[in-house]
Amino acid sequence: MSLEISKGLTEDGIVAGNNFDKYASKNPIVRWMMTGFEEAIADLTAVDTIGSIHEVGCGEGFWSLRWQKDGRQVKGTDFSGEVIKIARSNAQRAGQAPDIFQQRSIYDLTAEHDAADLVVCCEVLEHLEDPRKALDILHSITKGHLVVSVPREPIWRALNMARLSYIRDLGNTPGHIQHWSATGIKNFVSERFHILEVRKPLPWTALLCKPR
Template identity: 25%
Template sequence: MDDNTIKKGITELWNNAYTNYDNCYAHGMKSEGEKLEWLRLLDRLIETKPSEVLDVGAGTGFVSLLLAEQGHNCKGVDLSENMLSVARAKAEKAGYTNVSFAIADAEDTKEQSNYYDVVINRHLVWTLPHPEKAIRDWKRVLKPGGKLIIMEGNWHYSRPSDKLQVFLGRCLLSIQEKRNAFSHNGDYDADLKKSLPMLKSKNAKRLSNMVEDAGFAVSVVALKDVDRAEKKAMPMAYRLLNPHKRIAVIGIKEN
């Protein structure tokens, strides 16, 4: 598939998903305990306030709005206008004037070079056809000494125990919600998935190496407290469906 077709497919999927995105566990905020852990995490990861932050793949504004609440100046960009419309509405309702949203390609943001203190994203890299290109662009827009924060999870569930857990979760969910929880409606189609290298487990495991190869000084932080709070808010079926563990890959742009 050519890049235009890939990006069009990605945009269409998220433009269709916007109405229900925040209702999904592991996407929207489900409890005060979860919000508290996210705020604590972002406090640890971004020490300087206020910072100029670019939230790439901002979606409905989950990270952008937390950063705005903490006093940072944040710009969120995404390919999906529908997702961003939700983010704008939430920002307006909260009365935030230090956050804005715009359409942009995560792999070519068109943002000013050497401008941002922090570039951050959550659950984005697996959706990119050219993650290395994206990482290079994020480095370009960071100031010397700036920080890249990539938050991702092990979404592949390749261990037999994880596969069994997810299967049991789908069975339980099908019974409880009287629907086919084994359906893949709303997922990327097979051809599109082939164009997304980070969907392959071997590539996802290389994420920290990819950031290092781009010239960053790299460290990795496990998001245990966030995962724990998130899963505490989930009903049992959804807890079984989500055995993922998340990390933050942190890269410092050297001077």
């Protein structure tokens, strides 16, 4: 199913959701990159096939809906109320339960209400003003494993420049205010988690972790 996409809307001055439906792109280069990304995230999140999943920064719901369709116990949260409306609409169009999606900032999550066996936080940390606080919160709500991914710099911006995108910002995607190399994100996440596995689907870094 093709998702309804937020198309780069902003909420409270923050870019929310996706600029375009990269998962359904017909561009062969984008399709190749997304295939690598999807395979990496699917493999890393298969670590616990019966436990609960909390997708932090769920956007329009691509992954949460995929896991729910597979029969897994899922909750998806996002800071943006407008994006959550889109995620719920996507769920209804797919004949799936829309109430798995809730509007919650990552900074407001608590172990009491939001803990899960598997926490997934993909393409979120690069948008945050206080990623260290977010990492502490992810640690508090992760009962088993965490999967996290971020754009791999400077490759991400170089590829944007190569396709003549965001030239004025030297290839920086709107809303990206944190930038990590593969080594940088591993060092950062290692402050609170043991890293079990590293995947590098171009141009991302994805990590499977357990809390320290």
